[in-house]
Amino acid sequence: MKSNFNYLTLLILSIFLWSGCSEQKEKVADQSAIDTTDDEAKVKEVLMAYKAGVEALSTTGLNDLFIKDSEVFESGGVEGSFSHYLDHHLSPELKAFKSFSFSDYKVTVKIDLPYAFTTETYDYTIALVSDERTIVQKGVATSILKKVDGEWKILKTHTSARSKKSEPEAGN
Amino acid sequence: MAAIFCSHTILAQTETDQVKQVMKKYKETLESLDVSESYALFTEDSQVLEQGKIEGTYRDYIANHIGPELGHFSSFTFSEYVIEVVVDLPYAFTTESYVYNIVLKDEDKKVERKATATSILKKIEGDWKIIKTHSSSRAKK
Numbered sequence: 001m002k003s004n005f006n007y008l009t010l011l012i013l014s015i016f017l018w019s020g021c022s023e024q025k026e027k028v029a030d031q032s033a034i035d036t037t038d039d040e041a042k043v044k045e046v047l048m049a050y051k052a053g054v055e056a057l058s059t060t061g062l063n064d065l066f067i068k069d070s071e072v073f074e075s076g077g078v079e080g081s082f083s084h085y086l087d088h089h090l091s092p093e094l095k096a097f098k099s100f101s102f103s104d105y106k107v108t109v110k111i112d113l114p115y116a117f118t119t120e121t122y123d124y125t126i127a128l129v130s131d132e133r134t135i136v137q138k139g140v141a142t143s144i145l146k147k148v149d150g151e152w153k154i155l156k157t158h159t160s161a162r163s164k165k166s167e168p169e170a171g172n
Numbered sequence: 173m174a175a176i177f178c179s180h181t182i183l184a185q186t187e188t189d190q191v192k193q194v195m196k197k198y199k200e201t202l203e204s205l206d207v208s209e210s211y212a213l214f215t216e217d218s219q220v221l222e223q224g225k226i227e228g229t230y231r232d233y234i235a236n237h238i239g240p241e242l243g244h245f246s247s248f249t250f251s252e253y254v255i256e257v258v259v260d261l262p263y264a265f266t267t268e269s270y271v272y273n274i275v276l277k278d279e280d281k282k283v284e285r286k287a288t289a290t291s292i293l294k295k296i297e298g299d300w301k302i303i304k305t306h307s308s309s310r311a312k313k
Contacts, residue, residue: 161223162223
């Protein structure tokens with residue numbers, strides 16, 4: 001009797017899990033039929049707002065573009081959440097810049113709700129406050145955004161750069 | 173209810189382990205200096221990015237970058253390897269941090285760098301595949 005009960009429990013559990021998986025598959029299949037044009041535009045607005053803030057050397061409002069437990073990676077470094085990156089890296093760095101400008105900017109966005117996967121390519125030019133030096137680099141940024149309560153927020157972002165003309169070190 | 177919770181936890185752990193296995197296999201492939209058996213780890217329309225550059229698909233990356241590059245290495249090893257995986261079906265998001273050591277064939281030069289890689293995998297017909305990977309590095313302090 002106990003054995004039959006266990007078998008029945010297992011059967012019910014299997015059906016439950018199978019139906020959950022089926023719903024997940026249907027949910028995924030449905031994504032292709034959804035018009036994501038508006039979401040794509042909104043995702044681009046978030047990324048542009050970030051770039052605009054950096055170009056203005058202003059960090060005001062940048063925290064709002066990220067979820068609280070976001071993750072930031074920059075050229076081989078694990079920077080922690082955006083809030084940590086802002087306090088320990090970006091804010092001090094921007095104070096050392098006279099100007100920061102992006103050019104040759106391109107972005108591709110792939111939406112699969114609730115996520116958006118983006119790839120940005122650009123050149124950036126930095127003029128330093130301390131001397132007359134100008135830094136020109138080619139950069140890429142890959143980000144994952146998530147739609148939370150109707151708003152797109154950056155969940156994870158990874159940027160890396162190389163000198164405009166030279167090749168990077170061997171390996172990754 | 174507890175049984176259902178446990179089953180979900182076990183399933184999530186299984187998915188995480190499978191994702192880790194794919195990433196482990198990719199690292200082992202690079203360490204073996206032979207990428208010929210690694211195409212199946214990536215989707216055909218995957219995107220590979222490395223240090224400020226879009227390399228194209230994994231096939232492009234092998235043909236134009238890592239394939240020829242591995243030919244110049246006498247060894248390529250990873251150490252201090254840490255991986256974090258978040259699974260939200262059908263996707264998995266990974267973060268790897270590690271140090272890599274390269275010994276070049278032609279000269280007595282060694283390269284040691286601290287690196288991070290963020291990847292997105294997708295479960296397609298029961299198999300986890302890398303759809304996007306971005307790696308970058310910096311000098312080791």
